[in-house]
Amino acid sequence: MSTLESILIGYALFITVISFIHLIRIDYWWIRIWDFPHLQLTILSGIGLLAWAVFSRNTEWPMVLAMTGLLAALLYEGWLIYPFTPLHRKQVRYIRRPKDGRKESNLIRILNANVFMDNTHCPDVLKLVDKYQPDVVLILEGNERWREALEPLQGDYPHRILHPLENTYGMLFYSRLPIQYHEVRFLIQDDIPSIYAQLKLDSGQVVHFYGIHPMPPSPTEHYRSTERDAELLVIGKEVRKQKEPVIVSGDLNDVAWSHTTRLFQRVSGLLDPRIGRGLYNTFHAQYFMFRWPLDHIFVSHHFKLRRIRRLPNCGSDHFPILITLAYAPEPVVKEAPKPEKDDLEEAAEIIERADSNG
The missing domain is CATH 3.60.10.10 (Endonuclease/exonuclease/phosphatase)
Structure with missing residues (x-):
């Protein structure tokens, strides 16, 4: 296994851990801060998978396990972000301005x-x-x-x-x-x-x-x-x-x-x-x-x-x-x-x- 692939496995392990660590119901700040960067972690997970596809494609079990973790992180992060995309049904409905231009009191x-x-x-x-x-x-x-x-x-x-x-x-x-x-x-x-x-x-x-x-x-x-x-x-x-x-x-x-x-x-x-x-x-x-x-x-x-x-x-x-x-x-x-x-x-x-x- 090359140095690049070892780095990629370490990267995948780190991203996978911090993607899911917030699921631990502990209220200390060093756990709770990982609630925040899920949009960034989505991008980082995708970068890791792309790097594997371009530079490695190693299918030995350590690499496959690492890439599976990254894929799981990517899907999970996407699930968290999905409601805040136009693909999701709107929770608060839109209301148009009245066509007659009358003043609205509500x-x-x-x-x-x-x-x-x-x-x-x-x-x-x-x-x-x-x-x-x-x-x-x-x-x-x-x-x-x-x-x-x-x-x-x-x-x-x-x-x-x-x-x-x-x-x-x-x-x-x-x-x-x-x-x-x-x-x-x-x-x-x-x-x-x-x-x-x-x-x-x-x-x-x-x-x-x-x-x-x-x-x-x-x-x-x-x-x-x-x-x-x-x-x-x-x-x-x-x-x-x-x-x-x-x-x-x-x-x-x-x-x-x-x-x-x-x-x-x-x-x-x-x-x-x-x-x-x-x-x-x-x-x-x-x-x-x-x-x-x-x-x-x-x-x-x-x-x-x-x-x-x-x-x-x-x-x-x-x-x-x-x-x-x-x-x-x-x-x-x-x-x-x-x-x-x-x-x-x-x-x-x-x-x-x-x-x-x-």
């Missing part, structure tokens, strides 16, 4: 932007808001400097929930729509806020809005994912009881295909507008090859989608995301996720584990 346009607390491109964010005219602006990582820089928004956004913090978890919420009721809540960690607001559309319909930004598992943030997962699932269980329309928006510090995010969807019953449309990778804005969807907007079955788009970067490590939704409920939605097997028990266990170690 629309809500949301701009979700993790601005990166140390970012100095504040005027660029103001320009973005001015250009796209969202009804709701959720700013994540907003501190006091960002609050002051965004004061020009206050004229157009009379309804505000401002909770600046210096720990990269501050939230600044601006709304043209009236806020009937709101809370700044600390669901799991004392220094990680989330926002709950009841918004009133022009039609009079009330929408329950949740803005969240849990702490990620990483060597610089938190050694485990339990607290992040628990915050998502606390909201998921709360949303599950809601009968009125719901929107959950924010930087979840988790990817759309992870076990936790899919569990959150099944527990909450919320829909992902990206399914059947695209990944809309929002992080990392500076590195093309290291991007995945960290910023999310989930909606209840009451909504249809007018448009979703990733906006230009404004100096942050995240791209903003803009979505236009129409309140247009249907009595039955086949695509709505539902709990499977022990989902509710698993959610309760994660929340209890976070509470017991809080």
Whole structure:
């Protein structure tokens, strides 16, 4: 066996292991980080198989075993990514503009932007808001400097929930729509806020809005994912009881295909507008090859989608995301996720584990 083939076997073993290691239900960061790069691992698996076909074609058992692992990884990664391609059925249906051009009273346009607390491109964010005219602006990582820089928004956004913090978890919420009721809540960690607001559309319909930004598992943030997962699932269980329309928006510090995010969807019953449309990778804005969807907007079955788009970067490590939704409920939605097997028990266990170690 040549040196090149030995390298190829080692490469295949490494890619295969990191492709499947996230299936181990351990919440330490060095396991959970492998939830993220599945798009990249799909490409790397394909490169390994292509290298074998071009440079080796060795059919001895070590090589065949290694290539079988790569093929299994490629198929598995493809299965994870597939729902976020146009080949998959859309989870949130599209709704057209009315042909007569009449003003719509059931629309809500949301701009979700993790601005990166140390970012100095504040005027660029103001320009973005001015250009796209969202009804709701959720700013994540907003501190006091960002609050002051965004004061020009206050004229157009009379309804505000401002909770600046210096720990990269501050939230600044601006709304043209009236806020009937709101809370700044600390669901799991004392220094990680989330926002709950009841918004009133022009039609009079009330929408329950949740803005969240849990702490990620990483060597610089938190050694485990339990607290992040628990915050998502606390909201998921709360949303599950809601009968009125719901929107959950924010930087979840988790990817759309992870076990936790899919569990959150099944527990909450919320829909992902990206399914059947695209990944809309929002992080990392500076590195093309290291991007995945960290910023999310989930909606209840009451909504249809007018448009979703990733906006230009404004100096942050995240791209903003803009979505236009129409309140247009249907009595039955086949695509709505539902709990499977022990989902509710698993959610309760994660929340209890976070509470017991809080």
